[in-house]
Amino acid sequence: MCCVFVDHAPVTKGVLGGLVLSSVTFNLPLSSYRGWFDFNYSTIFDQHNVLRYIGSRSVFLDPKDLLCASILLYHFRIFERRYGSRKFANFLFGTFFLSLLLELLIIFLAHRQELPLSHHPVGPFGPVFALLVPYFCDIPRVTVTHILGVPITGKSFTYIIGLQMAASSLESFILASCGLVAGLFYRSNLYKIQSILRIPSxxxxxxxKILGSLVASAVPKDEVPPMGATLELQRQQHIEQLEQQMAWAQLQPRPPEGNPFGFGLFGNGAARDRGEPARPVPVTAALPEEQIERMTEMGFDRDKVLQALRVANNNPSVAINILLQES
Structure with a gap:
C-alpha cells in the first residue's frame, strides 16, 4: 500500500515501509526476538538501557496498532506535500523525542507513586498522534451530515481511527496523550524547540543519497495532481492550486498601453516575441511592518518574506503560498 499510493511523499513512504517491514519481520521470521522490545522501569532507570527503550518506540508489534497508524500516516501525507519533506521529517523527529521525554517522566512519576504500569505498548505512538495537532488546526472542517444532532465531518473518520488506537488500554491512552502534548509543544515552538530538535543537514x-532512490516517485508527464482522501483535504488542495495560479498570473507584466488584450497567454507575448525578459510587476504600496513581522513569526526569513512580497505584489496570502512552495 505504502509504495503504490503514497506518491510525492518520500518520508511518509519510507516511514510506512519501515513500519510494515519491521512489524512483519518481528511477527513472523524473527518472532523469537520480540523480547528485545520489552522494557520496564528497571530497564530504563536501573540498567540504563536506553537503546532498548528507543527501539521499542520504533516498531509496531500489534497488527491493530500498525493498521491504525498506517491509515493515519496515509491521511497525514498532505503535510509533507504542503510543507516539504525536510520540514515534515523534522516534525516527526522532534515530536518523537519530545514524546519520549514525556513518557519517561510519566513512568518515573508512576513508579514513585507506586502505580506501576501493567505493560508498555510498543510503537511510535508519539509522532503519529502529534500529527493530529496540525491536522486539527490547519485542515478546514466541513460538515457532511448530522447524527443525533452531532455534526459529522470528513475528518471524523480520522479521529475515530486515532481514538480506536488510543483506547486499547490505559497505557496506550497515555502514549497518545504524550504525542498530542508533544505536537502542541513543537507547533508552538517554545524555547525555539524546532531549531533544537531537527535533523542535521x-x-x-x-x-x-542512500534511500532517496528507493522512496522517490517518478513524475509522469501527463500526471493528474493527487487529491486528498477527505473532502477537507481536497478543498484545501483546490485552494492552494488557485493561489498558485494567482501567484503565477501576478508574475506576468501587464500589457502596454494601446494593447489592452496583449499577445499570448498572459498578455506578455510581445515581449516574448522580441526575446525580451519579462518586466517585474511593480509594487504599488508598502505593506505595514506589523504584517511583515507576522510572516516572520511563522518561521520565514525576513529577506525571503520581502522578496516573496515583491513577487506577489504585496499580497500576503500569495506571498505565504510562495514561501511554502519554496520551503
Whole structure:
C-alpha cells in the first residue's frame, strides 16, 4: 500500500515501509526476538538501557496498532506535500523525542507513586498522534451530515481511527496523550524547540543519497495532481492550486498601453516575441511592518518574506503560498 499510493511523499513512504517491514519481520521470521522490545522501569532507570527503550518506540508489534497508524500516516501525507519533506521529517523527529521525554517522566512519576504500569505498548505512538495537532488546526472542517444532532465531518473518520488506537488500554491512552502534548509543544515552538530538535543537514543528505532512490516517485508527464482522501483535504488542495495560479498570473507584466488584450497567454507575448525578459510587476504600496513581522513569526526569513512580497505584489496570502512552495 505504502509504495503504490503514497506518491510525492518520500518520508511518509519510507516511514510506512519501515513500519510494515519491521512489524512483519518481528511477527513472523524473527518472532523469537520480540523480547528485545520489552522494557520496564528497571530497564530504563536501573540498567540504563536506553537503546532498548528507543527501539521499542520504533516498531509496531500489534497488527491493530500498525493498521491504525498506517491509515493515519496515509491521511497525514498532505503535510509533507504542503510543507516539504525536510520540514515534515523534522516534525516527526522532534515530536518523537519530545514524546519520549514525556513518557519517561510519566513512568518515573508512576513508579514513585507506586502505580506501576501493567505493560508498555510498543510503537511510535508519539509522532503519529502529534500529527493530529496540525491536522486539527490547519485542515478546514466541513460538515457532511448530522447524527443525533452531532455534526459529522470528513475528518471524523480520522479521529475515530486515532481514538480506536488510543483506547486499547490505559497505557496506550497515555502514549497518545504524550504525542498530542508533544505536537502542541513543537507547533508552538517554545524555547525555539524546532531549531533544537531537527535533523542535521549532513544526516538528511546522507539518508537521501542512500534511500532517496528507493522512496522517490517518478513524475509522469501527463500526471493528474493527487487529491486528498477527505473532502477537507481536497478543498484545501483546490485552494492552494488557485493561489498558485494567482501567484503565477501576478508574475506576468501587464500589457502596454494601446494593447489592452496583449499577445499570448498572459498578455506578455510581445515581449516574448522580441526575446525580451519579462518586466517585474511593480509594487504599488508598502505593506505595514506589523504584517511583515507576522510572516516572520511563522518561521520565514525576513529577506525571503520581502522578496516573496515583491513577487506577489504585496499580497500576503500569495506571498505565504510562495514561501511554502519554496520551503
Amino acid at each position: 549532513f544526516i538528511s543528505s546522507l539518508i537521501n
